[in-house]
Amino acid sequence: MADQSPDEGSKQKIDAEATSGGAEASGGAEVQGGPGSSSGTSDASGTPDTTRESDSERTSEFVALKPVDMPVLKPPRPVSGGPASGARGTAEAAAPISRTPDTEPPAPGTPAPAPLPPLDLLAELTNTPKPPETPARTLARRLKVWLPISLLLVLVLVIVQVVRPLPTPSLKLGADTSSYTFDGRFSLPWPAKGQGAVQVQGSGSLGTFGEQRPVPTASVAKVMTAYVILKEHPLKKDETGPTIEVDEKAVREGESKDESRIEGLTAGAKFSQQDMLKMLMIPSGNNIARLLARWATGSGDETAFVAKMNEAARALGMRDTAYTDPSGLDAKTVSTAVDQLKLAEAVMRFDAFRPIVALPNATVKGLPQPVNNNNDDLLLAGLSVKGIKTGSNTAAGGALMWAAYKTVDDRTPLILGTMLDQRVDGPDPNGGNSLTLVKENSKKVVAAVRDxxxxxxxxxxGQVVGYVDDGLGGRTPLVATEDLKAIDVPGQRLPLRIADGGKPLPHSAGAGVVVATLAIGTGPDAPKVPVAFQKDLREPSFGSRLTRLG
Incomplete structure (x- = not known):
């Protein structure tokens, strides 16, 4: 070991330090020096510290990542250095990274969390905090949702309003054309007692007098008998009609001394319906009234026919009338003057009836002598009286239903009247004197009305009389195309009526197109003139269609 050269010793020292430095670097210890540091320092002997310089080249600095809300898994950056440090860095990179509680997968069976609102999700993805809630932001968000829905609803409403069917136009009278009053004054010469009523057909009632309470009618009841016969078996003017055979009951009743009757009948004799009506209305044959009742119902008595009489009375609005027999001989057959006036107007519409009641007398083939009208003096009085029926007995006194005419300008209206319960003072067998009284009192009324x-x-x-209302606020004026004349007595007030004649009114039409009639008075006989548009009738505008509520 002493023989090692300095170079070899230095090399071993450097290797040992390198190994130690790599271990420290992989353990996360701070490494002195680096690429940007000085080349090294010298030891005490002045020899350069090559070991630190080599360590600086073989290690890198670890910089911790800034944590964010959402976990981001990133592998560690590779560490430069020798084999030892590289192996440790690779091992660390491959090592699993521990999960935080936010990134742990849900346990099995745990329900999935609810989805976040759009703004919260956007903040999560972009790491941007949700903007604070303000009234302006709330309003803007609601507008984004509801404005398209509202616009769609408005569009649907507009389409519905435009395509809806138009309302049906209607006729309206003007406020100043609802009636007309004749100038002057007039009063009828009514008697002091009893009851009565009079009217001008087409113009209306001229007035009544007395208490309108049910009283016996006597032979005036035969007018209802004739009405029911003609209603069920109508005849044209001058038509004779079917043949009716006389039965034995009618022959026996013709021999009675206490009532008006047709004498000289024989069982099995045959008369036409027209002749039977003459015998009923002119001389007032009670036995003929009963015979017609049995013939009309095919029965042996008059009960079923009397029921038809009462049924017809109800249909005509005769509320205070009750029939118990077809002749009026029974005192329980009662009515009022007003009710009988309704019957007079209805029966005078039969073309076969008017000529019969206007006759003062008549010759009937099969009878031994002519028949005379009990009303002949009034029929011949020069007052254009043309019927209708007299009646008299002790229970009823004198009764009369009459009809007269008067030509005024180019029209000849029918004047109708009834008078009941006329009685003379003193004895009056079978009401004969009361019959004379009722004819005299009626004559005064007829003369006064005609004059x-x-x-x-x-x-x-050209006068504006009303308008057509289109139902959406539009009004197109209507004018009379002719002068409308009325006939009545002074002081009378007549109603004006406008009618379309059953035809539907148009939604558009030109000026001058006739769409209705204007009538003055009452009933189907009232005078009338055509009515036309004063200017063009146009369909309702788009705006009026759009804003209509009904």
Whole structure:
């Protein structure tokens, strides 16, 4: 060992120190010197310290990584140096890195954690903290979600409103054209007792008098008998109709002395329906009324027919009327003047009825003598009275249903009236004197109405009378195409009515197109004129369609 040269001794020393230095470097001890240090220092003898210089070249400095929120697994940087240090560095690089609790895999059966909100996930991935919540950010986030939904809903609403069917247009009268009142004053010469009613057909009621309570009608009830017969077995004007055979019951009843009847009948004799109506209405044959009732129902008595009479009364709105027999002889057959006026208007529409009741007398083939009308003095009074029926007995007193005409300008309206419960003072067998009284009182009313009837222009041509409402706020004015004249007595107030005639109103039309009629008065006989658009009718605008609520 003493023989070793200095060079060999130095070499062994250097190797030993290198081995020791590598072990220290791999253990993480700080190594002095390095590539940037000085070439070394000298020992006490002045010999350069080559051992430290060699160690500096064979080791590298370990720099710890900055920890982050998410674990990042990175292999250690290789360490330069000799074989010993390289082997240790490789072993360390291959060694497993311990997991923190955040990176440990979940135990089996543990539910997966809930996904993070978008902002939290972005902060996790980018290592950027979630921005603080502020009202502005909350509003912006909500707008991003709800604004598209709201716009879609608005678009759907617009489409629905535009494609919805348009409302049905309607006709409206103007506020100043709802009625018309005739100038002047008029009063009817009603009697002091009883009850009555009168009207101008097409114009309406002229008034009533007395308490409208049910009272016996006597033979005026035969008007309902004729109405039911003609309703179920209608006849044209001058048509004779089917043949009706006289039964033995009608022959026996014709021999009665206490009621009006047709005498001289024989069982098996045949008369036309038209002749039977003449015998019913002109001389007022009670036995003919019962015969027609049995014929119409094919029964042996009049019960079923009386039920039809009451049914017809209800259909006509005769609420205070009750029929118990087809002739009116029974005092329990009762009605009011107002109810009988409704019947008068209905029965006078039959073309086969009007000519019969206007006859003062008639010759019926098969009867031994002509039949005379109990109303002949009124029919021949020069007042254009054309019927209808008288009635009288002790229970009813005098009763009359009448019809008269008066031509005014180019029209001849029908005047209808009824008067019941007319009674004279003193004895009155079978109501004969009361019958005379009711005819005299009725004649005064007929004459007064005929004298007072006048005409007036209620609406002038071109006058705005109403409008068409399109249902969305649009109104197109309507004008009368002709003068509308009305006939009535002074002081009467007549209603104006507008109707489309059953045809649907258009959504658009040109000016001058006729779409309705304007009538004054009541009932189907009221005077009327066409009504047209004053200007073009246009469909509702886009804005009105869009904003409609109903």
């Amino acid at each position: 007072a009837l006048t005409s007036a222009v209620a609406v002038k041509r």
